[in-house]
Amino acid sequence: MGKQLNLKxxxxxxxxxxxxxxxxxxxxxxxxxxxxxxxxxxxxKEENLKIVGVPTSYASKKQAEALNxxxxxxxQVNYVDLTIDGADEISHDFHGIKGGGAALLFEKVxxxxxxxxxxxxxxxxxxxxLGRFPLPVEVIPYGQDQxxxxxxxxxxxxxxxxxxEEVLKQTDSGNSIIDLQLDCIDDPIALANELDSLVGVVEHGLFLSMVDRVIIGKESGPEVLEVTR
Known part of the structure; x- marks a missing residue:
């Protein structure tokens, strides 16, 4: 596990x-x-870097505040210059699944x-x-069983x-998450459109055509991939 953490x-x-x-x-x-x-x-702290952070979860907000x-x-901002985030899966055409940490809604906003x-x-x-990683779908509690x-x-x-064992996970917005075990998503765009059309679905973990750069941790060092569309 230590080696994995070093890559991260x-x-x-x-x-x-x-x-x-x-x-x-x-x-x-x-x-x-x-x-x-x-x-x-x-x-x-050390370089007097002047930035404003826009956290994608309460956990990230708490961490950032503790670091001043x-x-x-x-x-409270007009736009974000750069967002840096993890991903649970990235396909060869740079579509992604995110939401393993249950922050997909704020992350996508x-x-x-x-x-x-x-x-x-x-x-x-x-x-x-994509698809081996379970696809998170954030849903409002009312109608979630339907x-x-x-x-x-x-x-x-x-x-x-x-x-x-007894308690459903709640997101920062108070919603539930249904994970879909799809194994292989042949057409992520069609699936995203289908999920977007369902009443009660707040957001899903398909992040399509969004990323500009991917940094991959390898034993030999970080590999930077520039995404062109």
């Missing part, structure tokens, strides 16, 4: 080097983004208003096609994300 730390530090004075920075959520935020905190990184909500997006991952997250049944009928193998 390596890409987190590398990604933080793209942040410059005066930027408004989207602060991702999760174990890899954690190291990026730590490095930004170090630069704020000034934070604002997405509604911040990403939508970002001029540039960097994803930071270790090489195990790079796949040919959606669950619908997903069962469609053979999407749904399961509710649980906090404990």
């Amino acid at each position: 730390e390596m890409v987190g530090i590398k990604a933080a080097s793209y942040v410059t004075d005066g930027m408004t920075v989207g602060l991702g959520t999760g174990s890899t983004a954690y190291y990026m935020i730590e490095e930004l905190g170090r630069r704020v 990184i000034p934070v604002k909500t997405i509604d 911040v990403a939508t208003y970002s001029k540039e997006i960097i994803w930071i991952v270790d090489e195990s997250k790079m796949v040919d096609k 959606l669950f049944r619908l997903f069962q009928e469609k053979n999407y193998h749904p399961s509710f994300r649980m906090e404990s």
Whole structure:
């Protein structure tokens, strides 16, 4: 596990080097983004870096505040210069699945208003096609069992994300998450459109055609892939 963490730390530090004075920075959520935020905190303290952070979760907000990184909500800024976040899977054509940390809604809102997006991952997250990682779907509690049944009928193998054996996981917005075990998503765009059309679905973890740069942690060092569309 230590080696894995070192890869996450390596890409987190590398990604933080793209942040410059005066930027408004989207602060991702999760174990890899954690190291990026730590490095930004170090630069704020030691290099007097002047930035504003826009956190994608309460956890990232708390971490940033503890490091004296000034934070604002997405509604307190006009746009975000650069968002740096992790991903659970990235396909060969640079579509992604996110939401393993249950922050997909805030993450997608911040990403939508970002001029540039960097994803930071270790090489195990790079796949040919999306779907092996369960696709998170954030749903409002009212009617969630109806959606669950619908997903069962469609053979999407749904399961509710649980906090404990008895308690459903709640997102920062108070919603539930249904994870879909699809194994292989042949047409992510069609699936995204289908999920977007369902009443009660707040957001899903398909992040399509959004990323500009991917930094992959490898034993030999960080590999930077520039995405052209």
